[in-house]
Amino acid sequence: MSNSKKKSEALRYHQYPTPGKIQVVPTKKHSTQRDLSLAYSPGVAEPCLEIEKNPDDAYKYTSKGNLVAVISNGTAVLGLGDIGALAGKPVMEGKGLLFKIFADIDVFDIEVDTKDVEKFIETVKNIAPTFGGINLEDIKAPEAFEIERRLKEELDIPVMHDDQHGTAIISAAALKNAIEITGKNISEVKIVVNGAGAAAISCTRLYLALGVKRENVVMCDSKGVIRKDIENLNVQKAEFATDRDVYTLEEAMVEADVFIGLSVGNVVTPKMLITMGNEPIVFAMANPTPEIDYNLAVKTRKDIIMATGRSDHPNQVNNVLGFPFIFRGALDVRATGINEKMKMAAVHALANLAKESVPEQVNITYGETSIQFGKNYIIPKPFDHRLITEVPPAVAKAAMESGLAKNPITDWDAYKENLAERLGAGSKLMRMLMTRAKSDPKTIVFAEADHLDVLKAAQIIHEEGVGKPILLGDKAIINELMEEINFDADLPIIDPLSREEKERRNKFAQVYWKKRQRNGITLLAAQRLMRERNYFAAMMVNEGEADSLVTGYSRSYPATVKPMIELIGKQSGVQKIAATNIMLTKRGPMFFSDTAININPTAKELANITYMTSVAIKMFGFEPNIAMLSFSNFGSSKSPMVEKVAEATKLLHARFPNLTVDGEIQADFALNSALLKEKFPFSKLTDKKVNGLIFPSLESANIGYKLMKEFNDVESIGPIIMGLKKPVHIIQLGASVDEIVNIACVAIVHAQEKAKIK
Template sequence: MAAKIKKNDALAYHQNPTPGKIQVVPTKKHSTQRDLSLAYSPGVAEPCLEIEKNEQDVYKYTAKGNLVAVVSNGTAVLGLGDIGPLASKPVMEGKALLFKIFADIDVFDIEVDAKNVDKFVETVKAIAPTFGGINLEDIKAPEAFEIEKRLKEELNIPVMHDDQHGTAIISAAALKNALEIANKKADEVRIVINGAGAAAISCTRLYKKLGVLKENIIMCDSKGVLRNDRTDLNEQKKEFSTDQDVHTLEDAMVNSDVLIGLSVGDIVTPKMLLSMAKNPIVFALANPNPEIGYTLAVDTRKDIIMATGRSDHPNQVNNVLGFPFIFRGALDVRSTKINEEMKMAAVHALADLAKESVPEQVNITYNKKNITFGKDYIIPKPFDLRLISEIPPAVAKAAMESGVAQQPIKDWDAYKESLIERLGTGSKLMRLITSRAKSDPKKVIFAEADQLSVLKAAQIAYDEGIAIPILLGDKTAIESLMKEIQFEGDITIIDPKSKDEEKRRNAFAEIYWRKEQRKGMTLLEAQKWMRERNYFAAMMVNENHADALVTGYTRSYPTVAKPMIELIGKIKGIRKIAATNLMLTEKGPLFLSDTAMNINPNAKELTEIARMTDKTMKMFGLTPNLAMVSFSNFGSSKSDSAVKMSEAVNYLHKFFPHVNIDGELQADFALNEKMRVEKFPFSKLQGKKVNGLIYPNLESANISYKLLKEIHSSDSIGPIIMGLQKPVHLIQLGASVDEIVNIVCIAVVDAQSRRKK
């Protein structure tokens, strides 16, 4: 299900808490007078003088080598048309964000008030010394062709118009694989291109480099086939005009092998699809509505190989598979160009990656048992973490071989390792978890839905396709709030106290009473408790009326945890439930346990906490590397707190060797591999990046995660409850809307994992 974005939500996202989507962050210390003297006057003079002597030293002493300009004049913005440079700025900031999160490239967005080609080129040339590369964006054709051509000729840094080449590179990779699956040869297929703008022209040029013959190409614009007898064609369109006796898209599609749609939605009919040759390849790339809907297309032709630009169908042709990684490779060898060899290297690398075994994390993210190369997988998924370690090296190598690299790479293994390190930011994991939740949304109870923040979170979960909300609380209050925030849809609302729920309430009470009657519970008491929403919600999950439960917004943690433990119970073999917090740090995801449940666990309980943390991390597709943290290192203290950590580690090593854990260790040694290698070469954690910390008590764990959250602005997901028989997750008292949504994603993924088992 495609995300449903409301106007107010989009405006609020861009306005709060700070206007815009990007900011400049210092990379050097700046706390003392000496720091400032080094950063500016007089210290800054030294690198200035070095650069004056050798211009290449600008890459050594400044951020130029990792800085790209995203430049637009706002003449062809998304589907909005010529809206001007100021109105294009949110899009350019969005592009900057994608560069950063996918390839760790810094960006300044530059909006140029110039429609004239000469003026635009002159402006970009004048600012080019600031940047390591130029990404042209949302410039209308035919000016875009001339602008890119001139800038590539006149600048000595990489220049690429992503609207042209991004779609071309990704779709060419998909086409290469689709032809292989359909058992067709590039130099034999008849191909129809519907659309004749910048993207279509660039795509078709690249398809020719794959081997497609010009005489087998028919291109259409809004007036029909580009024919030689038309008098309204510009130079770019004339490049692909034909003498064939075809005049319309419908004519062109008869017996064609391939249709590439780069035009408008719903222009292709089932009849036109049926006229194509056997095993047709159709890339319907108009957004948000493809030239023909995916479901209609595959129902019409069972032999079709179909791709769209949408994330909710197989084979998404998404530019984010290309531009961040192409610029990454170009910057890393200080390339003077992005040439045809580099683009084709990206094509082949993407195509080859789709044929390799898909990592389990990708299967987990997309909720698939086993994604394999075939009709429904001809191009890598956007969340495939291998992209950054495969595409940039291919592009960099092509730059070196074609003679445009100024700083060749010598150690490719080290280079690949450095690329993987760039993926450190933990927020990528949350994007993977959210994507996985959307792939198979579950019924989630929002037990306090008459609270505005909880209801807003339910609205986001519903609109984004993350979950199927079940709203618990005062029905009148919920409906009033829904009207206020314009929350519409087929939503279930349940008031546990209402007469409508009397039958179910009494049935739940009977079950609860039978379970607790030998512990002093009376039927009347059970009936009373079932009027309380958390008890009622827990029973709904217990009796499979819902898949998961999220609660805790208005009450203290122990108050909410009590009914969950009583009614839902612990997994067999687990003595105490525990909680872990997922911290999304700049160095990657970090799990901290136990942050909410056990005040002072003993050694045996710590082993259970470690095992549950290990299992939870694996649920999210991570390889756990755990450290038992303390104020001591490997027996340096004989205090009770340190000794129990050591005992827990020894027990795990002996009876659960599959759990990768060591300690006890001080936190800095646990997280700093260099320190750990030098001081403790015997550690089982050598060569591994620790991504989970097990604490000696609740006090230290809780303080740690809240310090990280507030001082380092690390996002905290959780506490994530571990050890209950059903997917129940408690939110912190007064949690933000985003925090609640994140917990809902966790709850859905938890429910998915249990359902598989």
């Protein structure tokens, strides 16, 4: 992607459909006059008076306990430097977004327009009663040290400067594991730290707490090794000044065991790596360009353990592994601060998590067969759903043991369950899906690429490295549209009607004719059909010229499905194909079936739809818990529709006794576990989180998912076709760009799964 394209894309993202990235959403009913009288005057007076008598009641009656301030003066913004408080606001909003999506913590971003330390501290202290915690962000050193020190001393809520401690905690966990892999003694390893800013100082302090000896550390800044004989060192640099006879980074690297880079790109050479000790540990964390390129480093030293700040290489040191979960734990026990013991608890929790067996969902997300603790996996992956149930409890326990917890946790099992429920996996599914697709991009045909929205989706798939688009349609129109949207890429463009494609059309026609000649298709008819892009595109996939296909933007669903069934064919054992939609809800992804194909399935067909849905759920890395929906609960009503669902359930119980499926059941009982357990404790769904809903008819499924999509602003992926031999997916007529991108990701992941079976 060109720089101008990246710039315009970033600006559009932040401007539309609503400027910015975060908003305030009411948490209480507000539709009636009574609601408003409780929310504001006169009802609001009651909690005000209670808080006046007991300030701790603010945690009971307001959002204080789940609200963090992300505060900056914009003096050290994300490698952009001192750009000012207002210019740094998009970064602070972004930090707020990460707090919410990873740990369900609400954020107000606060930009303080002063470089004066005293004024900044005074401002933060004055607004602190609003918040349950303070996340300091992008404040330059050395002022950042003083600001954090004072605020931690003078406030009774958690305060943390993430630029310092976030990187320190994540890299310390990685370092602990890397040293363990080498078999070296942490008290003996020699460390070179390149960089002397807030992050470097904080990292090194935490490494000392982990067991590194101060005399084994050499720190460098842009001028070279920080030595004791240098005059006018600030307090922080003086803390790590050395009297060893080394003056340059190159000299310091000789026989070093560990290199920690928190500086600028490309300052480490292969020659420096060669001079390091055996099994060198190199954390090149400058972003976006590491101190040494990952591929160059691993080529230079086969025995290296390498980490960077980048997501496209193993061992990403990413602050998102830390700050959301550290604050989550601190807030949940109403800690009065974040101390060294709490930070170290996070270090050990992260380090230990990397040694545990990795869930299949994480393997699937990152396109791995089996992620295992070792040189290429010394720190958990950012999309590991276990982070929220492992790190916050460790931090909370440390706060309690330190005497900082005002609201101690007594039931840890219930607490972990609550943490798991805080974030439905639906909010993460598309990020995980795109990560998985990127791990092994497949070719994907966009059969209607001469439509602007389809081409825009293909552009995103290409530029994000998710897949390899093949563009079908009128070449002149496609080229014109590509120029219009600044889509500069050398991709295959195929016009099925063009003279250049005559030979391929005839080849496809012969294959199709031989397959369908006993179904009334003549060779002439087959040749005519190959001029239609959906038939042509389907043959490309069928003949192995493409891995997957997305179509349907400009044609009705039934008309688009027909050639796919005729050409691609059904999987062995599948009588009828079906479709499921993934609804990305707050409770997690919900699979709705059948939303597009079978109008009124029989009991046997309904059972087959359910089984195919269970396979789809597993493909996305989830364990299926499926409810067979009806207007009846386990025989409470009698009708042919109810009996059909009940019969389908019996068939499933007989054929797949290990599949968690039950019915017939009403939707509210299926989704309300407490209600289900109270009334129908015998159900196989009791104490299970339902993630699949099977509707008795196309009418109910289609209406249900579309109502949910529009009323609740729930994102939908699909319909996803189930039961075809090849990865072919059909979007709804006039689908949005995002919907096309989503289904394209599904098609690519589906192609990856098909490739494994071959």
